[in-house]
Amino acid sequence: MASTKDWFETVAEAQRRARRRLPKSVYYALVAGAEQGITLTDNVAAFDELGFRPHIADLPQQREQTTSVLGQEIDFPVVISPTGVQAVDPEGEVAVARAAASSNIQNPLNPEQTVSTAMGLSSFASRSVEDVCAVHDRVFFQVYWAGSRDDVLARAMRAKAAGAKALIVTLDWTFATRRDWGSPPIPEKMDLRAMMQFAPEVVTKPRYLLDWARTGKLPDLTTPNMAPPGTDDAPTFFGAYGQWWTSPLPTWEDIAWLREQWGGPFMVKGIMHPDDARRAVDAGASAVSVSNHGGNNLDGTPASIRALPAIADAVGDQIEVLQDGGVRRGADVVKALSLGARACLIGRAYLWGMAAQGERGVSNVLSIMYKGIDEALLGLGKASIHELSRDDLIIPESFARSSKP
Template identity: 35%
Template sequence: MKALSLRELEATARSLLNPRIHDLFAGGSDDEVSLRANEDAFARLGLIPRVLRGRGEPRLDTDLLGCRVALPIVIAPTAFHRLAHPEGERATARAAAAAGAILTVSMASTTAIEELAQAGGPLWFQLYLQPDRGFTEALVRRVEAAGCKALVVTVDSPVFGRRERDLRNGFTDLPPGMCCENMRPLGPDGERGPARPIAFSPALTWEDVEWLRRTTSLPIALKGVLHPADAKRALESGVDALFVSNHGGRQLDTVPAPLELLPALADALGGRLPLLLDGGVRRGTDALKALALGARAVAIGRPVLWGLAVGGEAGVAHVLALLRSELERALTLCGCGSADDAGPELLHLSRLEQRWRTS
């Protein structure tokens, strides 16, 4: 694999993918202000290294919702991997397992959760709460049986975002032979029925989260919480973690970058829930900045699709290896012996919200 950075890999993927598929993966909502902001926020935040600390080679392993993983980088849920590569999510799962990274399987995966579990790595499952609670519970039981370690509930999608690239390109459905495999109900003998459409409901409330909490013993993370008041409400609802995410800029446009909102959420929670930063991470230095602002880990989405498009399993492995190497180097240059050593004293904070102060 020749790409020296994720941006090089993205350029190669764009040259290989059908333009309609590239735009499906790359695009955001409306004017794509949030999409651009997610990456730009990292460039506006500087690192101030510490020197002569003698911490040695940094450790990256960490605990995430009961999973001991090799690095604080999670693969975020992204749909339709088979549009990027024939092996789709199977290739992604194998690469994640080999790297010791968590794969968050999308509810809109084009490969069934049972098949992905065969890769042997830690899996989380992304869930849109469906108005049909019976179907939701059946899917949760299926996910539990497959050995998933946590549920990641997307809460920022009461309606589907307006993505003008897809409208312009006329992308409305998957090609023949592909479907959202996890939306195919299982019959009594394990046979799969026709795929149901994923329903988006503006009627969902915190009571639905609390119902899910009573329904499963799996850890629950909410993805898409950005307001401090919602973070505190999530804590009351018994969830176990939050993804600080604006859905990759694909839902409500002009939402600020998650990196800019992370400090306020960390302040509001005071360490009572782990936070994962999702959105715009393209370098190991980006990951370090998020960790220094209070994230336990970061999540990557589009870069995985670029790696998959370029090289299948090897391409995804290259993405994870690049980020691992860059994060190790950044930690070493900042005098950190582990990701836990990263704190706000390493950051030039003038462009972030002024309420954030070093302790």
């Protein structure tokens, strides 16, 4: 099926449409990477180095994709990654949650077929955890170590009360804002001064302007999930960010304490070294996310898919291992699963979908992922994602870019 006005065939097409619709600064905030963008680029390029070993004839008539992540059943091995303030669409994370809860997979043989998956929600989100949990029952709430132990725990417990099923703690960030190509200007808040500053960008994007005008609101740059308990005093994104980077850095003892206090499924996000994966196991984590923060942490770090095999070997028989970074198609997901991941997290891909077509665009991206996984399973002769192994891939000797296993 070729792309149409209301549907796109690839994530690359979603990105092109997002670029056409969004003001320049908003779009560049979505594609940003630290410093030279070495890691950002490698996150995508590394998948191209992996080849498949396909089979022909006696192929399975049906392919199974269901799995579970952090205690939640999902229809296919793709989970929405938590991302910060989403000013790309007026409904923000609520639209994403509805798409994750039930997306039409554009199956010409079964137009009513839908799939659903879990959603990670950032503590820096533009919509509250209560709003998101009201439309989706499989939300994983993500926290940064911002403020005191009590501050972090209060956010987590608020999320649990709202219905969040698991907690994600993100630990990878060096607070480097440098971009060799220049960081996009982002206002502290959308006041008259900011509107005047960004008016030249916005007036050239009439669809974006109209979408927001219909709501009677301006893009919300506050973080409601960071409000102190019992108040509506939500800080701006930069206020929340400032609290984060001025807080004392957490220890593994802090992580173990939070895991015990939370008392449920618990993921540590940002793992790129087997030693850290082992420490996460020792801290009681249920899962780890192999992630370099989408290329926004320490530039020069290899792609997360390169680090995945060693981490899966180290802890994959003890906890769930997820991969996050560079996933643009279903075939990428199959490669990650073949290397030991239980599922993949996607970030930019669904944000481009939302920018291109709102909630329907997010569903479109999830449909692309689902169908791409199914096609790769068929080509490999696998009846289930659980049959995948490294034997299904052609892996260059230098792929891991490490002298150590």
